[in-house]
Structures are given as C-alpha cells and as structure tokens.
C-alpha cells in the first residue's frame with residue numbers, strides 16, 4: 686500500500702479517511718491496562734502514537750476488538766474536525782508545493798457559506814479561493830481535491846485538457862469527483878414518503 690501523501694503534518698501518519706489495514710503504515714498503538722478501570726475504554730493521540738486505555742482484566746481478543754473500535758472512532762472524529770481559514774491556507778500551500786511545484790500561489794483561501802451550488806470558486810485576477818462550507822465534514826481527500834481544483838484554475842482557466850492534466854498528478858481526483866457526484870445525486874433523490882397519517 687503506498688504511503689498516503691495527504692496526512693497532516695502533525696497528525697497520524699495514516700489518513701483519517703482510510704481504515705487501518707494490516708501491513709499499512711499505521712501509527713504505533715500503545716495499550717495501557719489499568720486495574721482501576723472496570724468497563725470504560727478510551728483512546729487519544731500522543732504525538733504519532735495512539736494510546737488506548739483498557740481495563741486490566743480484558744482478554745486479548747477483547748483488547749484487539751476495542752483497539753480497532755477506538756482507532757475507527759478517533760479517525761472519524763479527526764475527519765470531522767473543521768479546518769479554520771488559516772489551516773485551509775496552509776493546506777493549499779502544501780498541496781500547491783506537492784502537486785504543482787508551488788506555482789499556484791493564492792492570496793487568500795477561505796470558507797464561505799453563501800455558495801450552495803458550487804463546491805469551490807476562485808478569482809484568478811485576485812488570487813482568491815473560496816470553498817463552500819458544505820465540504821466541512823467530508824473526507825480530507827475530497828476537500829483536498831476541491832482545493833487543488835481551484836489552485837489549478839489559478840494556473841489554467843477553464844476545464845480543457847491542460848487543466849485536467851494538472852489534476853492527474855493528484856491520485857484521488859477520480860475518487861473525489863465520484864464522491865461529490867454521489868452527494869449531489871443523493872440530494873436530488875426524492876424523499877421517502879413520511880409515515881402515513883391515520
């Protein structure tokens with residue numbers, strides 16, 4: 686499994702959006718047993734390690750099960766954490782360096798709430814990029830794709846072959862586009878009829 690190029694600089698080495706799998710570069714997990722703990726299990730990140738606290742009497746099988754549960758839970762929380770505008774700018778800068786040799790240099794990158802029909806937009810003459818708040822809570826690779834898409838527009842206007850060639854450098858372009866198309870399609874699904882009123 687190739688290393689995920691999208692991990693946060695200070696976060697775990699594994700993307701919060703992919704489940705742990707054997708043999709992947711999962712950050713170290715340290716299980717601490719506590720005699721005082723009876724039923725509760727908790728977990729937190731400590732640098733690039735994950736500490737899982739479990740009751741002392743737990744069996745090996747239960748331990749393994751709980752470690753997996755807690756890793757999934759932490760990953761889900763992390764993918765939901767909303768980036769602030771300054772983090773968004775840093776992220777855009779990193780993506781530009783990683784995929785476009787740093788050539789795309791936005792002057793501002795921020796969230797907006799008045800953009801419901803587009804995921805992102807940019808004004809190349811100003812170098813400004815705006816992302817719809819509707820992306821908040823979506824997987825990181827999707828937010829990164831939209832950022833890269835707008836960054837690419839700072840270099841190439843329109844959606845011609847040159848534009849898509851730029852985005853080919855990002856390995857999750859197709860997956861992210863599929864995700865967003867799925868969200869749009871789900872929005873348009875007719876609502877299930879409410880329970881029949883008697």
Ligand SMILES: [Zn+2]
Nearest residue numbers: 834838843844
């Ligand atoms: Zn576009």
